[in-house]
Amino acid sequence: MNISRGLPSAPLGSFPVLTIGNFDGQHVGHRALINAVVECARRFNGVPMVLSFDPHPIEVLRPGTVPKFLSDTQEKYDFFERLGVAELIILPFTQELASLTPDQFVQQVLHDGLGVRQLFVGDNFVFGKGRSGTILDLRRLGALHNFIVQPVTPVVSGGEVVSSTRIRSCVTSGNVAEGRACLGRPYRLTSTVIQGEKRGSQIGWPTANLRISSCRVLPADGVYATLTELDGDCHASVAYIGKRPTFQEGERLLEVHIFDQTLNLYGKDISVSFIDQVREDMTFLNVDDLLKQMDQDGAQARAILETYHGHSSNLLMTKEGNG
Numbered sequence: 493m494n495i496s497r498g499l500p501s502a503p504l505g506s507f508p509v510l511t512i513g514n515f516d517g518q519h520v521g522h523r524a525l526i527n528a529v530v531e532c533a534r535r536f537n538g539v540p541m542v543l544s545f546d547p548h549p550i551e552v553l554r555p556g557t558v559p560k561f562l563s564d565t566q567e568k569y570d571f572f573e574r575l576g577v578a579e580l581i582i583l584p585f586t587q588e589l590a591s592l593t594p595d596q597f598v599q600q601v602l603h604d605g606l607g608v609r610q611l612f613v614g615d616n617f618v619f620g621k622g623r624s625g626t627i628l629d630l631r632r633l634g635a636l637h638n639f640i641v642q643p644v645t646p647v648v649s650g651g652e653v654v655s656s657t658r659i660r661s662c663v664t665s666g667n668v669a670e671g672r673a674c675l676g677r678p679y680r681l682t683s684t685v686i687q688g689e690k691r692g693s694q695i696g697w698p699t700a701n702l703r704i705s706s707c708r709v710l711p712a713d714g715v716y717a718t719l720t721e722l723d724g725d726c727h728a729s730v731a732y733i734g735k736r737p738t739f740q741e742g743e744r745l746l747e748v749h750i751f752d753q754t755l756n757l758y759g760k761d762i763s764v765s766f767i768d769q770v771r772e773d774m775t776f777l778n779v780d781d782l783l784k785q786m787d788q789d790g791a792q793a794r795a796i797l798e799t800y801h802g803h804s805s806n807l808l809m810t811k812e813g814n815g
Contacts, residue, residue: 493573495580497546499605504579507538510602511612512619514544517562518571520676521614521647521654528612528644530576538609540577543601544568545585552585560709562659562679581606594625595633603637615643649673666712668766678719678765681708681746685757688747697786699732699747700757702764711766713744713773715789717796720750721763727753730793731764737775738782751794768796 509532533540597620602608619625634641646653654674662671672678688701713734720729731748770792776782
């Protein structure tokens with residue numbers, strides 16, 4: 493996949509097939525949209541393309557706003573490439589770009605800049621100054637500039653339309669299972685293991701401690717059944733996110749206990765995928781009460797992961813680990 497910033501100086505192919513968006517999260521609706529682009533391009537021997545923006549439009553339209561994202565830049569790139577996108581065009585999102593009317597945006601960007609022949613967008617797509625352009629406007633302008641607009645019906649899961657907004661709500665409320673259904677995969681966070689207070693090791697539940705970027709959407713405080721990827725291998729795990737109120741509140745961290753392994757994790761990058769919530773955060777009167785609950789949490793996480801994987805041969809209960 494070729495990645496370019498700004499509009500190309502020359503046409504990117506005789507039959508560009510495009511979609512537009514920020515694609516945060518890369519959920520099942522985004523996947524359906526990209527698949528439609530790639531399939532159309534294959535049918536007409538064209539070029540499957542994505543037009544995206546940097547920075548996120550909300551950062552320009554609402555200065556001072558710090559958006560929370562479901563994915564990072566590399567995850568987006570991997571998503572597009574995996575689905576077969578050939579060209580990713582990233583436009584700098586500026587006040588000048590935001591001020592373009594729908595007619596100007598289509599003329600300058602889609603027609604003159606990209607030479608679009610077919611455009612796939614969600615049927616609730618809006619564009620142009622003040623988000624004033626609708627699908628009807630896009631179809632009218634497409635006919636004027638010799639490209640076809642293909643609205644794609646939103647994907648529905650659990651009786652509701654899948655959207656990044658819905659997924660953010662699921663994750664921040666702790667409902668990572670519903671978020672997983674909307675994403676088509678578990679929600680995942682990646683970070684570098686840092687030195688902790690070793691309190692987990694002292695009580696028999698060693699953990700890898702992760703500090704997560706303030707720009708990422710975080711699950712609600714509590715305990716989760718998780719899968720942890722390290723050096724290409726996936727391990728069953730249980731994770732806690734929060735401020736450890738039983739030991740006096742501190743920095744909010746993600747703490748991961750990998751089952752059945754004794755690993756040296758300090759300084760390594762690991763990815764944690766959230767399968768389901770085990771429980772919300774709790775405060776305990778003493779360490780013994782906490783340990784009893786952690787044993788129950790571990791057993792419940794095991795059961796969730798066994799169901800998720802469809803087998804249990806390598807998910808026997810143990811408390812060994814490193815952290």
